[in-house]
Amino acid sequence: AIQMTQSPSSLSASVGDRVTITCRASQGIRNDLGWYQQRPGRAPKLLIYASSTLQSGVPSRFSGSGSGTDFTLTISSLQPEDFATYYCLQDYNYPWTFGQGTKVEIK
């Protein structure tokens, strides 16, 4: 199975900060990667798919990039509602695999 290594596992940031989360695949996955946000006690929410395509309704401060093995999720200006845990998910082949998550906390 493809392993997804996400970093950092947690970070502290302030409202208005630029935040970057990375995900590395153990083998090339083209651009078959999505990013999901999960707030405590809630179901995950799709933010980005195909590495860089913004899901409908998601604010434009979220962006994604990368292909092959290295991917990035960027939040250009952190908002209070963005404090959550973020996961990458490779959908290149089965079994799909998630990164271990990045918890974004308030500084």
Place this chain on the structure above:
Amino acid sequence: EVQLVESGGGLAQPGGSLRLSCAASGFPFNLYNMNWVRQAPGKGLEWVSYISSGGSAIYYADSMKGRFTISRDNVNNSLYLQMNNLRAEDTAVYYCGRVASGWRIDYWGQGTPVTVSS
């Protein structure tokens, strides 16, 4: 409005069985592939299983092969997960998710909790 509503979770003994259901509405269920994803308490997300729109293609995570069975009823717009020989490590919230084009999980249910304990 797309809705996915899971049910069937609860307490099971080690070695026991549970059948989870996911009732879908607000979209043509028979045209969409579906997934199950789980999350153990305080842990990250773990992909569980996939079934194609017609049920002909099915995949499982390695740790669930031979114990879990995914199925669907396109007449009644329902997705199922039969879980047998349950282990303590299967304790988790189980989510069903719709797979949209581009292989993204664009809608998720609210989850149903499963606890495996004696």
